[in-house]
Amino acid sequence: MLANPPIRLAQKRDARPIAELSRDSIEHGLRWTYDRARILKAIANPSINVAVARERGRLLGFGIMEYGDEAAHLVLLGVRPDRQGRGLGRRLVGWLERCALVAGIRRVRVEARLDNPGAIAFYRRLGYREIRRFGGYYDGRLDAVQLEKPLGARLA
Secondary structure, eight states, X not given: OOSSOOEEXXXXXXXXXXXXXXXXXXXXXXXXXXXXXHHHHHHXXXXXXXXXXXXXXXXXXXXXXXXXXXXXXXXXXXXOGGGTTSSHHHHHHHHHHHHHHHTTOOEXXXXXXXXXXXXXHHHHHTTOEEEEEEEXXXXXXXXXXXXXXXXXXXXX
């Protein structure tokens, strides 16, 4: 087992395992919206980076970030439950933040389920701060918190 598996841009073959990890770890209890077809569209979109970490052919984690003119949006971040707490999520976010910084973007926003205090605490540890809350953001029934991080010299 590699301590720090390499992070790279996703390929078409990564779409199904990304979608399945999203369904099982992020979208649990909700309609599955980030299916294989949607992930393939993200991979093909030049305004979106889909980053993956794999080991021995197995997906360990992924991050999807969409880049705008002034801000980036961390759309999804998923790490296999058996690999959480080992720094992989931090590395994926840092990789995507560095891409944003190179593109001239100075802030990143992300939403997290309000019923997921672990995810909110994770983003706060990375320097994200809550900027607003949305009622019924997920599937019209689960609330969300939006967090933002200014990018600068210190990245995750």
